[in-house]
Amino acid sequence: MTTDAVLLLAPRINDTGLQLRTAAGRRGLRAHTATTWRVPEELLGSGQQVHVYGGPLFGDAVGRELGLALLEPPADWLAGLPRELTGRRVSCTTLAEARTLRGPAFVKPPVDKEFAARVYPDGAALPGPELLDGDTGVLVSDVVRFRREYRLFVMDGEVRAASRYAVDGELSVAPLGADGAEVLAFTGDVLAASGPALPSAVVVDVGTTDDGWAVVEANAAWASGGYAADPDGVLDVVLRSAGPLAQLPPADLPFLRELPEVVH
Structure with a gap:
């Protein structure tokens, strides 16, 4: 990551955005919080490597103009997993x-x-x-009840950061704790079964049901909350998931979000 890179944050910055801004500063990466839903003038034609963190609306608003590659899991990824992993x-x-x-x-x-x-x-x-x-x-x-749910930020098939985020359907943010080994082992099985069906940088949510472990869903890392996950690990995954199109690994081409042309 070069020092002329910029992390562009959405105007309505959330807790994860604040953590990423701090983590970016520690590694000499400039963070810029947008004030509107448009590309900041100073970034247009600046030649800087821009990465983005924010929701889908913000990604759509600035992505094409900045020449970004926004990675997201395929719509049918969850449906393509074996039932022993989805639990339903x-x-x-x-x-x-x-x-x-x-x-x-x-x-x-x-x-x-x-x-x-x-x-x-x-x-x-x-x-x-x-x-x-x-x-x-x-x-x-099918309707299932997840007892505990966990978010994992994954890059190149490895978990870089993780957090618990819910218990019995209610928000409950905490580190992995005693469940860590089981969470990582099950996630490893999911990633092995997915193979090349996921982008190189992605978020995978898993959880426990009354019948055992199951996948919840997968999400775009650049639009996902980090909860109690290590901000430095989250930042690594976010940067890969939403950066310059010119630097995109060929294997990630199938996972590009289709960005609209924004007319101002």
């Missing part, structure tokens, strides 16, 4: 198909938060066609 049936389908469900299911958008991810009593309770097109992709899964 998971399918990747369309919102139109999900609207035909006749019983309860957990339904979520696979990437962006286009509607609330939660248990729906049936398909009729999902957003209607007047709100979202039927072609919208969704993940549909």
Whole structure:
């Protein structure tokens, strides 16, 4: 990482953004918090290597103009895992198909938060066609209760930072603690099963159910909270997950987020 690199943070900076700003400063990496949802003038044409941390809306707002490669897991990654790792049936389908469900299911958008991810009593309770097109992709899964949930920041197939973030569905942030060895062992199995199906820098969430360990989901590292994870490890993964397109490893090309052209 060169000293002319910049970490650009979204205007509504969260706790993880503050931690990353401090971690960046320790290694001589300049951090810049945007004041608007546009590329700061001083970064345009500056020749500096820009990396970004913020939500999908911020990534979309500045990514194309800055020539960034924003990595995200495939929409169907979770559905493609064996059931012994997911602990439930998971399918990747369309919102139109999900609207035909006749019983309860957990339904979520696979990437962006286009509607609330939660248990729906049936398909009729999902957003209607007047709100979202039927072609919208969704993940549909059996309803399971996660007892404890953990977030792992992964780069090149190795866990660089991790944290617990929930207990019985409620926010509960803490280091891995006594569960650390089991968390890392199960995550290792997940990464081995995934092979090249994930980008080189990504977040994987796992947890325990009444039936054992299971994958929760995968997310883009540049848009994920770090909770109690080591900020330096989180920063390593974030920098790889959202940096200059010109530096992108060829193996990560399939995982590029499609960035819109923003007209000011």
